[in-house]
Amino acid sequence: MNTSPLRIGALAPLTRPGWVAAGQQLLAGLESGVRDANAAGGVDGRPLELAVRDTAADPARAAAAVDELADLGAAAVAGEYHSVVARAAAARADARRIPFLCSSAVLDALTDEPTEWVARVAPAQSHGWRAYADFLVGAGRRRIAVVTQPSVYWASGARILSEHLGTHGGSVVELDANARTPEALCDALVEQEVTALLLLVGHPEPAVPIVRAVRADRRLADVLLGAPAGQPEFADWGTELGADGAEVPFLRYLPERLGPLGERVAKELTARMGAAPSFVAFEGWDTIAVLADVLRAARGTDRAAVAEAWTKVAVEGTRGPIRFSRVPGIGVRQWAWAPIQVVDRDPADPGRFRVLHTG
The missing domain is CATH 3.40.50.2300 (Response regulator)
Structure with missing residues (x-):
């Protein structure tokens, strides 16, 4: 049985001129999601492992990070807060044929053309x-x-x-x-x-x-x-x-009231961060929950199989049930919609x- 870690690339703005507070919240949610997924047995006995890259709100830096993570054998890439940066990451992920799950960026035109390689948790800006x-x-x-x-x-x-x-x-x-x-x-x-x-x-x-x-x-x-x-x-x-x-x-992007899962995750994040989490931290946690489910559905790390598994996602997220669909005018697989x-x-x-x- 293969018990080696499954690597997931994580993009976030962690230094200026990026919005560092947002990046820290996003990363906290991603890390919490990984801890919870691994505590539940990981993906078929394999633990998840984050490979974090600081985008610093720089599209070129994000694209280079996707290249690096693809070369390192990451099963997928996740995260990013800034829309223009996420757009660059999505374009590179599509070109490199590596699945990218965008956590927080909302720009409708995340990609120029429809793609099966990119999905998004955050609602579209429109x-x-x-x-x-x-x-x-x-x-x-x-x-x-x-x-x-x-x-x-x-x-x-x-x-x-x-x-x-x-x-x-x-x-x-x-x-x-x-x-x-x-x-x-x-x-x-x-x-x-x-x-x-x-x-x-x-x-x-x-x-x-x-x-x-x-x-x-x-x-x-x-x-x-x-x-x-x-x-x-x-x-x-x-x-x-x-x-x-x-x-x-x-x-x-939060419901008026969190359910039991959201409340539990909120308490864990508050304890680790020393302050109440923002919606961006919940987006990070939900991102990992989705990727863990996608990796299980793909039954391995074949990237094409992972990308095909977006349609099989049925995850209970911190803010409600998450499924992906095609939304008119949106070129990526989209959760329609997170609460607003x-x-x-x-x-x-x-x-x-x-x-x-x-x-």
Whole structure:
């Protein structure tokens, strides 16, 4: 009986300019998933083993890591948080014919063409951001400004919001974060008479100074600040902004209540990390649960058999049952869908989250 470890490549942004807090949460979930899978006997008696590679939010670095992991004999590659980086990893995985299960990146066009080699746990951006647009409409916010930086991810988000809000009588004006100081941005918001400003920018720069400027401008007291990409989810948001970081609605992918499995995993992650896990950590755990099931279904490490096994997945994840399907407009096998919430930090207690909308 073969008892050698089954190697799984793990991609995560663990150094700047990557979003390190997100990468740490993702890696914690992946590692916890491996521990639980191995405690349950691994895959046909073979333990899982992570080979971790830091992408540092660099697409070229991610693609090179996929090449390295493929050459090392990894059965599959998993992880990544940043959408543009995950897109590069997915393209390389497709070219090298190695299965890639994307944990957290949401960009709809994860691959240029349909592929059987890539699957995704996170919901597509179009699905989640439409839910966020529904929240804005329900809150009476129809004249929206988005402050953006050049990126296919931010451009895609702005387009989704504009199209969906347009069907409800709303409008979106785009403002370039690189072309204005935070104070000049505030002037533009007043001139445009917007009712909400959405942060489609990086964290901490320029998100933090923009939030501080808007909060300090009395002319904008009634303007809703929002961050659909989830910047306020992580502890460093609250550390840097304090009370200014409260009441900034964002997307997260959790059910209103975790089931028994989710509660158990949450307790384990809290004990290991010293803080409550974000939804990104649950995405990591679910990723490993899926890969363990796929490897069992493939009855070995033949990569083609592993890729074919996406359709056989039936896993109880931390946030609900996981199965993969083909979704129109999405070129990868997709869990449709993880649960969606719009939440914010409670101004009375910024360490507590309030659920504002479920999609």
